[in-house]
């Protein structure tokens with residue numbers, strides 16, 4: 031069974047949807063930097079106040095803030111963990127490697143949920159109608175896709191070079207994407 035898992039993919043690819051299910055199914059910890067940041071914004075903490083405007087524009091919150099935030103939650107032990115939305119830059123991936131190496135651990139697999147630009151845009155606009163998230167407007171969605179390509183896609187290469195990358199077809203019904211991901215995590 032694989033234990034240290036990263037879910038990668040563009041905004042709206044279904045990382046959050048699938049990470050929650052995988053964590054429940056395997057009894058793993060689910061760490062979503064997006065959820066953590068939205069919590070900080072809701073609490074009005076210092077971090078939340080800094081993150082709010084950045085998230086509303088669809089930009090990335092600075093690496094130093096993200097790494098400090100995740101470090102305090104990533105209790106590194108032998109248990110399984112699903113990382114959802116982190117890392118999102120090569121600097122974050124390197125910081126994660128350093129944190130795990132210090133604890134004698136390593137990432138087992140990065141799972142890329144592959145979905146086209148057209149499909150993610152359609153999904154996020156659909157979510158906007160249901161949840162009304164401030165960053166699900168057409169302009170911000172376009173910017174988030176752009177930011178993904180510029181800043182996050184390079185980590186696909188990073189894990190591919192380490193032979194740790196598996197691509198999953200994210201344009202299937204939720205149950206089928208889940209089944210494909212579970213099969214990989216089972217090892």
Ligand code: B4P
Pocket residue numbers: 039040041042043044045046047048063064065067084085088089090091092096114115116117118122153154156157165174200201202203204207
């Ligand atoms: P996140 O919260 O990570 O949000 P996301 O990428 O938009 O969503 P996700 O891919 O999880 O999609 P979901 O399952 O909800 O990030 C938000 C913001 O926080 C970022 O833009 C950034 O500003 C900041 N941030 C977070 N982490 C950061 C980091 N590490 N560094 C810097 N900044 C960071 O699915 C979307 C929709 O599709 C849902 O409505 C769902 O129901 C639907 N869906 C899912 N799977 C489907 C399927 N198979 N078929 C049809 N619909 C599906």
